[in-house]
Amino acid sequence: MSENVRVRFAPSPTGALHIGGVRTALFNYLFAKKHNGTFVLRIEDTDQTRYVANAEQYIVDALEWCNIPFDEGPGKNEKFGPYRQSERKDLYKKYADELLEKGWAYYAFDTSEELDAHRKDHEANGKTFIYNWHNREKGRLVNSLVLSEEEVQQKISAGEKYVVRFKTPQDETLILEDEVRGKIKIETNTLDDKVLFKSDGMPTYHLANIVDDHLMEISHVIRGEEWLPSLPLHTLLYRAFEWESPKFAHLSLILKPVGKGKLSKRDGDKLGFPVFPLEYTNEKTGDVSRGYKEDGYFSDAFINMLSLLGWNPGTEQELFTLEELTKTFDLARVSKSGAKFSPDKTKWFNQQYLQQKTNEELATLFLPLLEENNVSSDAIYIQKVVSLIKERAVFVNDFWGLSSFFFEDPTAYDEKASKKQWKETTGSLMEELVSVIEAIEDFSIENAQTDIKGWITSKEIGFGKVMQPLRLSLVGKLAGPDLFEIMTMIGKEATIKRIKNAIAALS
RNA sequence: GCGCUGUUCGUAUAAUGGUUAGUACAUCUGACUUUCUAUCAGAAAAUACGAGUUCAAUUCUCUUACAGCGUACCA
Numbered sequence: 386m387s388e389n390v391r392v393r394f395a396p397s398p399t400g401a402l403h404i405g406g407v408r409t410a411l412f413n414y415l416f417a418k419k420h421n422g423t424f425v426l427r428i429e430d431t432d433q434t435r436y437v438a439n440a441e442q443y444i445v446d447a448l449e450w451c452n453i454p455f456d457e458g459p460g461k462n463e464k465f466g467p468y469r470q471s472e473r474k475d476l477y478k479k480y481a482d483e484l485l486e487k488g489w490a491y492y493a494f495d496t497s498e499e500l501d502a503h504r505k506d507h508e509a510n511g512k513t514f515i516y517n518w519h520n521r522e523k524g525r526l527v528n529s530l531v532l533s534e535e536e537v538q539q540k541i542s543a544g545e546k547y548v549v550r551f552k553t554p555q556d557e558t559l560i561l562e563d564e565v566r567g568k569i570k571i572e573t574n575t576l577d578d579k580v581l582f583k584s585d586g587m588p589t590y591h592l593a594n595i596v597d598d599h600l601m602e603i604s605h606v607i608r609g610e611e612w613l614p615s616l617p618l619h620t621l622l623y624r625a626f627e628w629e630s631p632k633f634a635h636l637s638l639i640l641k642p643v644g645k646g647k648l649s650k651r652d653g654d655k656l657g658f659p660v661f662p663l664e665y666t667n668e669k670t671g672d673v674s675r676g677y678k679e680d681g682y683f684s685d686a687f688i689n690m691l692s693l694l695g696w697n698p699g700t701e702q703e704l705f706t707l708e709e710l711t712k713t714f715d716l717a718r719v720s721k722s723g724a725k726f727s728p729d730k731t732k733w734f735n736q737q738y739l740q741q742k743t744n745e746e747l748a749t750l751f752l753p754l755l756e757e758n759n760v761s762s763d764a765i766y767i768q769k770v771v772s773l774i775k776e777r778a779v780f781v782n783d784f785w786g787l788s789s790f791f792f793e794d795p796t797a798y799d800e801k802a803s804k805k806q807w808k809e810t811t812g813s814l815m816e817e818l819v820s821v822i823e824a825i826e827d828f829s830i831e832n833a834q835t836d837i838k839g840w841i842t843s844k845e846i847g848f849g850k851v852m853q854p855l856r857l858s859l860v861g862k863l864a865g866p867d868l869f870e871i872m873t874m875i876g877k878e879a880t881i882k883r884i885k886n887a888i889a890a891l892s
Numbered sequence: 893g894c895g896c897u898g899u900u901c902g903u904a905u906a907a908u909g910g911u912u913a914g915u916a917c918a919u920c921u922g923a924c925u926u927u928c929u930a931u932c933a934g935a936a937a938a939u940a941c942g943a944g945u946u947c948a949a950u951u952c953u954c955u956u957a958c959a960g961c962g963u964a965c966c967a
Contacts, residue, residue: 548965
């Protein structure tokens with residue numbers, strides 16, 4: 386594995402790249418970087434019916450945001466280009482012909498309707514229709530293995546549509562090697578003769594994929610588990626071309642958080658979390674899907690979370706920088722079973738990353754939110770606010786809700802809390818408190834604390850009797866950081882004003 | 893249906909042919925003689941079922957169940 390590791394991420398531009406795709410890209414990236422290799426982006430757009438114009442740019446932007454950019458790909462270091470399969474179209478025909486010549490492939494003229502009929506027939510009899518030697522011999526199929534050479538030529542020159550199919554060997558047991566799953570055994574007789582070349586002149590995924598991986602000198606194919614059933618075909622194709630096969634690793638799927646099945650966009654909508662890295666607008670329907678970026682996640686937290694979905698370092702470390710990940714990542718520690726996605730854990734990661742940021746960084750990120758709320762304040766004050774509230778925040782977007790009372794007087798009081806904490810006697814108690822506060826010359830945390838606590842002790846009442854209504858007066862609800870911090874931050878004047886407001890509103 | 897793959901606390905996972913099966917998220921409880929969605933402490937919680945191999949299996953093998961993927965001229 387030492388020399389020339391080259392991996393590729395090969396998505397189809399059929400829509401937004403979802404979490405599973407990002408994870409596949411990430412694992413490819415990590416593997417490449419770990420081995421000083423190259424990470425290639427290849428766009429597999431051989432299916433023109435499913436092509437979506439804004440999808441490719443989305444994929445590029447998403448990788449960019451995740452900080453896992455490709456080394457080679459469309460418009461970048463194109464030494465093995467082009468990197469869009471549609472632009473490589475002319476190339477594939479010759480490889481299909483090569484297989485035809487070598488006897489590893491053949492022409493087939495069956496129409497979709499005929500094949501559907503065969504499938505239905507078999508199903509009705511409780512059998513599976515497999516397009517392979519077994520059915521070839523029965524003479525039901527129309528292809529160059531059963532037709533004479535003249536007939537084939539005739540059909541082709543008559544302009545009849547045809548596909549090229551792979552001729553799967555008969556009665557053979559294949560032992561396949563997967564980097565995460567080990568050995569896999571399969572009988573060739575259970576395999577279909579897959580279409581390699583479509584009647585529209587485009588290769589299918591299977592052909593294009595193998596040809597491109599070979600031409601681009603890919604050393605390791607790391608892809609989703611949905612490709613595992615195609616592994617025998619791909620291995621056979623390498624054999625047919627007499628090319629050296631890359632190593633394969635199949636990643637398990639990401640499953641929905643509750644219930645069964647793989648994660649889909651619907652799950653995200655239903656449970657309230659994004660399944661895409663960036664916001665995505667569907668070109669046809671105009672539907673907008675939310676993204677992790679727009680929801681306020683840090684990309685490094687998002688990546689950290691994804692890295693631990695189906696992989697673990699074998700230690701108890703959970704927080705990793707991208708650099709640490711590239712050092713630690715190992716295909717051998719990728720798990721074989723599917724992983725349920727956990728939105729909660731994702732939030733936890735974001736919270737951890739948020740705590741690690743400095744107050745300066747966070748204050749800067751907070752600025753736009755303050756502007757939105759028509760608040761301006763000096764940088765030092767904002768940083769101080771951030772330092773007091775950040776430990777309760779998961780997102781920067783939480784900041785305003787956690788700190789608005791540092792900038793403006795509360796306009797409403799939590800109903801339940803006022804009922805419970807604001808008693809008959811509270812009003813006069815608060816008025817007394819006002820005079821205690823007025824008497825404090827130097828309004829520092831220490832002074833406020835000693836004077837107010839001293840006063841409470843001398844009155845021989847519980848702290849809660851004073852502090853709870855005071856919190857209500859200053860904050861509007863029973864939440865937030867230390868009260869003495871709040872008082873000294875907003876200042877003596879504002880403190881007194883807010884207490885008076887509360888007395889007026891609640892007594 | 894057939895083929896392939898998988899199955900450890902609710903979830904993500906660790907470890908091991910012999911241990912009290914570890915950790916994190918979530919949950920519950922307590923603490924913080926002032927709040928909390930925060931923090932700290934604690935609790936509860938798992939080797940899918942059944943066989944076999946073995947002195948001993950959660951670990952190896954097989955059956956079953958369940959799940960996922962594939963079974964397209966889609967990728």
